[in-house]
Amino acid sequence: MQKLVRITTIPLSLEKLLEGQLTFMNRYYNVTAVSSEKNRLDKYGKDNSVSTYHVEMTRAITPGKDLRSLISLYQFLKKEKPLIVHTHTPKAGIIGMLASKLAGVPIRLHTVAGLPLLETSGAKRKILDFVEKMTYRMATRVYPNSFELKNICLQLGYAEENKFKVLGQGSSNGIDTNYFDPEKFTDIEKTELRSKLNIPESDFIYVFVGRLVKEKGINELVKSFEKVNSEFPETTLLLVGPFEQELDPVDEDVYKTIKSHKKIITTGYQTDVRPFFAISDVLTFPSYREGFPNVVMQANAMSLPVIVSDINGCNEIVSNGINGIIVPPKKKDNLREAMILLLEDRDLRMKVKINSRKLIQDKYERKQFWQILLKEYKELEAFHKHD
Structure with a gap:
């Protein structure tokens, strides 16, 4: 079974934004969840029956710590040789995509679930714009989780249109309407x-x-x-x-x-x-x-x-x-x-x-979304085999 690595900056994103998704994907791939906050990540792994790997990441601009995170993740990916790395959230995005590219991971995917930088300006905004562009450049495909967000990314010139794709009707994980009833x-x-x-x-x-x-x-x-x-x-x-x-x-x-x-x-x-x-x-x-x-x-x-x-x-x-x-x-x-x-x-x-x-x-039914994402993975996998 091929390896799939999913990366978020903090485990809360795995718990809430991607609830249930990694467990579902574990039927089709050997899934490893990568995030910071080791104890919480370990608990997430046990609760969701997936492997985990701890990389300390911050949500702020911290060059020294970010470099350590990058090295740690690169070493892990070089050793594990996953077929797919899929990142979420800005910091996990830049570190995950850069480490994956350096480690030669063939399929590098990033989901954009909002752009915090839209509320910033000045020098900080310039840095964040550069980081976003770098993330998309390293990725093989980028998934804005709404059609309007895709338009914003295009307007800001972050990447060419052929790099972007909105899955289904939008969202990062859909909604379990049996649960929310x-x-x-x-x-x-x-x-x-x-x-x-x-x-x-x-x-x-x-x-x-x-x-x-x-x-x-x-x-x-x-x-x-x-x-x-x-x-x-x-x-x-x-x-x-x-x-x-x-x-x-x-x-x-x-x-x-x-x-x-x-x-x-x-x-x-x-x-x-x-x-x-x-x-x-x-x-x-x-x-x-x-x-x-x-x-x-x-x-x-x-x-x-x-x-x-x-x-x-x-x-x-x-x-x-x-x-x-x-x-x-x-x-x-x-x-x-x-x-x-x-x-x-x-x-x-x-x-x-x-x-x-x-x-x-x-x-936006959740199980429909999971099937759409799985189909996307399988199509990219098939394309990679033919490449």
Whole structure:
């Protein structure tokens, strides 16, 4: 059986972004997962029945550490001689593609699931643009996980069009709609969770799931909610996810509001977000940039209407007025209006709710995506044999 190496910067990406995928691929290839954080990676390997190899990587620009990561990965690939290396996330991308090229790996693939550099400027932006171009140059094929993201990569001149391919309808892993199913949660369970979180039974819940950082639109979301709540007191904002104040902090006044506002509830990081979707009425996701956001697909699969920014990924999953509402990014007034619209217009809310789950099942079912990716691997393998 041929060897397949999948690389992410941190194991969290293996757990969340690629959940189940490596175990599935292990039926067809000898799969090794490469990432940092050794203990967490080891646990991932045991839980998912795949081999692992630890390479310490950082998410920041750290030339010295990056060089050590590159050497370590190169030595591993030279020894293992995999047929395919497939990388995800920016740092794993550049180190993985460079090490693979140097080690003579024949099939080198990179998935682009969003471009953090779009929110940077100046010298740092120039460095990140150069890194992205280098990553794509070393890759034999690049998979933007949305059609709009492919267009952005082309506009930025990162590579020629023939190097890019969007798999299926987009996404990096699809959605398991058997897992994300609102029917799995009883009224009793939902009442208990509301009670545990001190959310009144009659409250309308806006939920956000993800990192509580500036680029996810948390500043705008909190300010919008404050106004909504002052007008409609029977509302709650539920924030499910961790702060990253050292990497991309929310404004100090917003951070204080989150901590002090009686109707803003934080849960910290959660391994299972489904119960929080189950008790909520609307997902509010005013992010500044995305690849192809799983959270939006998960919420829709849980029959939840969504409010999203008019950015790539989000505006491909969501059709305005069909399975959610699209608002301009960084505009808190538009966000507030959409929040009030879905609160007050029950008919619209019910229509969107009914459409949401079926749309995800039709376009983004996870097992369909795995088959599409497997077919891609097999075609590249066949092409390599003939080459």
